[in-house]
Amino acid sequence: MSLGSYHQPVLKNRRTLLERAEKFISDIYFTDCNLRGRLYGDSCPLENLEFFLSPKRIPFTEASNQTFAPYKVGDSFGPTWYTCWFRVALTVPASWSHKEVHLLWESDGEAMVWRDGQPVQGLTKEGEKTSYVLSEALQDEEPHSVQLYIEVACNGLFGAGQGSMIAAPDPKRMFSVQRAELIVFHRDVQELLTDFEMMLDIVKELGENDQRSFQALFAVNEMVNLCEPLDPGTFPRARGLASAFLSQRNGQSQHTVHAMGHCHIDSAWLWPYEETIRKCGRSWVTVVRLMEKNPQFVFTCSQAQQFQWVKSWYPGLYSQIQDFVKKGQFVPVGGTWVEMDGNLPSGESMVRQFLEGQRFFNKEFGNYCKEFWLPDTFGYSAQLPQIMQGSGISNFLTQKLSWNLVNTFPHSTFFWEGLDGSKVLTHFPPGNSYEMKGKVEDLVKTVRNNKDKGRVNHSALLFGFGDGGGGPTQLMLDRLQRVPDTDGLPRVRMSTPDALFSQLWSDSQLLCTWSGELFLELHNGTYTTQAQIKRGNRQCETLLHDVEVASSLAMCRDPSFQYPAEKLQELWRLLLLNQFHDVIPGSCIELVVDDALRYYEDIRDSGSKLLNSALNILGSRGSSPAVFNSLPWERQEVVQVQNGSCNLALVQVPSVGVSPVKSTEPQTPVSVTVQDDGTVLMENGILKTVINKDGTLASLCLVSSGREALLDGSKGNQFVLFDDVPLYWDAWDVMDYHLQTRKPVVEVVDAARVVCSDRLRATVSFSLRVSERSTITQEIIMDAMCPYLKFNTRVQWEESHKFLKVEFPVRVHSPNATYEIQFGHVQRPTHRNTSWDWARFEVWGHKWADLSEHNFGVALLNDCKYGYSVYRNTMTLSLLRAPKAPDANADMGTLQFTYAIMPHAGCFQDSSVIQCAYNLNSPLRLVQCPPETVAWSGFSVSSPAVVLETIKQAEDQPRTLLLRLYEAHGSTVSAALNSTLPVSEAWHCDLLERKDPIRPAKLTAQGIVLHFKPFEIVSLLLVL
């Protein structure tokens, strides 16, 4: 095909031709005579501009009733987090008839335009949205005088960081409007500018080795020759040249890019939750406006919580969204309540993310999501594939592993195989971004970066400003629409996740499989930062577990008891919200931390009330002390019956049951002796330990085998302090080099002394100075019959960029350590052979980690920590960090936590490490019972490999219980589930609690016999 005849360029000079065309559309140079300078025509000032400043985020109706004062463009308002409402009166000149008229609004902060009491358009300079289109071609009968309100949030797209994006917010930042006027917009100039931009970008991106680059160069040069900026009559010929070039087609083998609009909105991060609600409103209303003009435009949108917010705060907008969902343009994705952290939430929490999310999407939009959507989180648990599959999801989209600091992840499209063997089809958009702009560069990058060339020929491109930038722009759509099939560029189609994944499934024969976790080699500080959030999460997970178990039992024992389903859903949703991928990791500002801690307080308050009312039923409101065990195994533990030092009792309580407190004598009472050298010897018949004056352990011996657990000449329970200065991401990152700065904490304030010496419990207390400002106070507790030694710790922490850990060098040699994850465990190396090994110098785990050799091992348990490392023989638990951004006060103050050390014979599976870690986290709860009460159990499971994790009322089925069990040892096993409750029938179901009609669970004399594969999760519906 001929592209017509061109003027002959004078010289063979690529550079001058290229730069000439660049200058022709520059917004900096030569705007007096170039094309860009013609974008706007006449302008006209606003008739009237007034403002009203509010320290709070208030609804429109309240704001519009306030008294407004005159505002002059350039005047400042604020400070940070305030809202400035503007009332705008404007009259379009009659002479602008048939012209496209915009209100041009350039201000700091993020704005929403309100018209007739409805939100109509988001405006954000940072998101390239500064125009509100009043008319595309002004008709005489259209209103020429309009009143608008503009709500300006006093925060930028990324909050208000002082000096850098992630610095703590500047509370005193002031804001202003720089430009507010009516203008005539020249659409024909904009269209031609877009042609020029695309042609120029093809020249640059394809480069000097590509002949298409030169063809584009000569075409764009000729476009400059043909185009006279002051004469729109010359535009069509220039546009024709561009169109002729862009419509030259590819061969059949070309890659296809599935473009999808997106707006990644962090549910809270550098701004509080409340601002996110407005970010959603501003962004989604903008998306709806774009959809009205571009019927082919598809926008993917995740996080049920955000839909819920928009539903309650912007009901009018929400119903418009519902219409576009029906049309298939606005596509809810992801299936979860929020885009949660992929590491720290418990197994049950992850299930609830999907349960609440999928049920919401199904109720509101009539469909379950088919893909899990989590572009931006800091690693992905090996249990996620099974949880996705159980929630009706077989596809997964993410990309964060492109941030790996050490190793390049080898695939873009692959099967991800989880811990139990479940597989999901996984796609990383090869452009390594979820905020592309639809530019030529994005298309070229998507093709070139694809790690599965020759295996798959389709990939995703997500475009749109995130975090309140309002998502996609018309310009992005215009760019993509110009190159559906342009020789030299990938094919581009506006697509949906469904269309992409169907294509990938049908082309999946050559795909590789990645087995196990997707570990992010970055942001490893997020397992530790904001200790109080981590503690809130763990404690509230445990509390809601107990409320559900106790309420389920109470419902069975007393038919008049109302299972608090609604209240529990509310509390779960709060807990799930705080699991958002910048909240539970601790990478948020102080305002968010305050909100998160308040939500945990709400859960604790309401949860405790719910628990007490259920326990009252279980105890029949008696007056004798009893204990409730929410865990599915019998426990024998020392409990404190009343306040006071020695009101201790050793109680035995059956699984998921209640037992009156009848203190029994331990086989071996605890003994504690201060030795001649000042060290303290403690023994309970299971463990024998020697505590040095500085609180370190000189010895820890497993009595039954006579085996010393600590490495020769080393000290257990050694606190160590590291310098912790990352390269940039302060709250997020701990870098490998911090390991070179290890300093033991050695300064004793109070030497170890015995503070409790009872036959059931011995306690030794001591305190250490970390620095001039920080101290550690610890109680080392040995209970009768207890196989672990407990460390109740209180730290006064006033540090800057330091990392506190505790070490246990143990006499165990193994190439791998084991860490608990959701519904199972993973092994990670204890050596640094390859880059994949040493990149995991700091890893995450849940309630326990274990280092074992054949027949002996040591487990390190905790009640609210997630950061671990095991290097060679040394087991280390990460305790506290002190980053200063984005929260300048992160982790400062008094912090409490408990960990425990547990040497054991045999393997960790057979020595009850898993059960002990649960016990440490789930204290027996005191109940009041009638004196004649006999111990009873609601449920029991015959195999120690199987954990009955969850007992709750089934969703929407008041007389049915939902039980969730999992195989925890990594074994193929059968187990019988027994219940004393009146179960009439039982069914298998999925994680969304949908009954599997062909899989009844048979009730036999042995109970319900269940078969498990390693790490399999089994959910049952028990009809009462």
Ligand SMILES: [Zn+2]
């Ligand atoms: Zn994010």
